[in-house]
Amino acid sequence: MTGQTGQIIRSHGRRFIVESEGQVYDCTTRGKRVDFACGDWVDILVQNKEQAVIERSQERRSLLYRQDDWKTKVIAANVTRILFVIAAVPSPNEELLGRCLIAAEAGDIDPVIVVNKADLPETASLLLKLDLYRRLGYQVVTLSAKQDVAPLLPLLQGQTSVFVGQSGMGKSTLTNALLPDANARIGDISTALDSGRHTTTHATLYHLNADSHLIDSPGLQEFGLKHLKAAELTRYFPEMRPLIGQCRFHNCSHRVEPNCAIMTACESGAIVKSRLSLLQRLTDELSPSKP
C-alpha cells in the first residue's frame, strides 16, 4: 500500500472517487468518518489499481453545506465561484438569492448572479429587480443557455465553480452546454456508484480545462446556513458591514432596539427594507430558541 495525494471528484453517500496521479480510485473512508466532500484534496492509501482508502482531508479553501431538514451536510469543498442561476420564468424566489449571497459571503466565495433565459421578454423586469444586487456590488451576467454560454466562460476561468438555484431556472441546460460529454467521461465507476443505495447527495467535479473546474450537484437549490452565528450575520451583508459596532447595544437584534444603526439606515433608505427583513428572518432562524 502506498500513500499519495488526490482530489475527490465524486461523492456519493459514503463512497468517493478520488483522482490521483492520473488514475481514479473508488475510495472508502476509515471507520464512520464521512465528512469529506467533492473538491476535497485528500491523502489516500492505495490498495490496488482501483481502490484506495481516504486517510484525511487537507486544509480547505471553502466549504459549502447542503440545506437539509434534519442536519447540515457538506456538499462541496474548495469552491471559489458560486453561480446563482435565476430566470424570469418560472417565478423567481428572491429569498433564495438573498440566502445564497449570504452563504457565498460567509464562505468567502465570489458569487455571480446568472440571469438565464434572456430570450424571454419577461427578463427585462427581472433585470430591473436585480439592479439592487448590482448596486450592492454583485456581478450580474445575462445570457441564454439555449443560445450561447460564452458570457460565462471568463467567469469560470481559473475557478472551481458550482451552479445553484431553483429548479427550472436552467442549471442542467447550462451544465450540459459546458460539458457535452461529461457523462461519457466519468465512465463506469460512476455507474457502479449510482447503482448503490445512497443516491441522495451526490456531486461530481469536472475539469473544464487545466485551471477551471465545475462541481455539478444536480438539484442544488440552496446552501445551508445553519453553521452561521446570528450575531455575525451583518458581516455578510455588504451594505451593513460599515455599520458594525454602531448600534447602541452590542447584541442588537436590529428589530426593536433604540438607536439601531441598521434600522436607522433602513428608514433613511440607505438599506433596502427587503434586505433588513432577510437579516431579521435569518437572525430568528439562527438564534437558539428561548425556553
Ligand code: GDP
Ligand atoms: P434546472 O432545473 O435549473 O436544471 O433547469 P433546466 O436546465 O432543466 O431547464 C428548465 C427549463 O428551462 C427547460 O425546459 C429548459 O429547456 C428551459 N431553458 C433553459 N435555458 C433556457 C433559455 O435560455 N431560454 C429558454 N427560453 N428556456 C430555457
Ligand code: ZN
Ligand atoms: Zn441594530
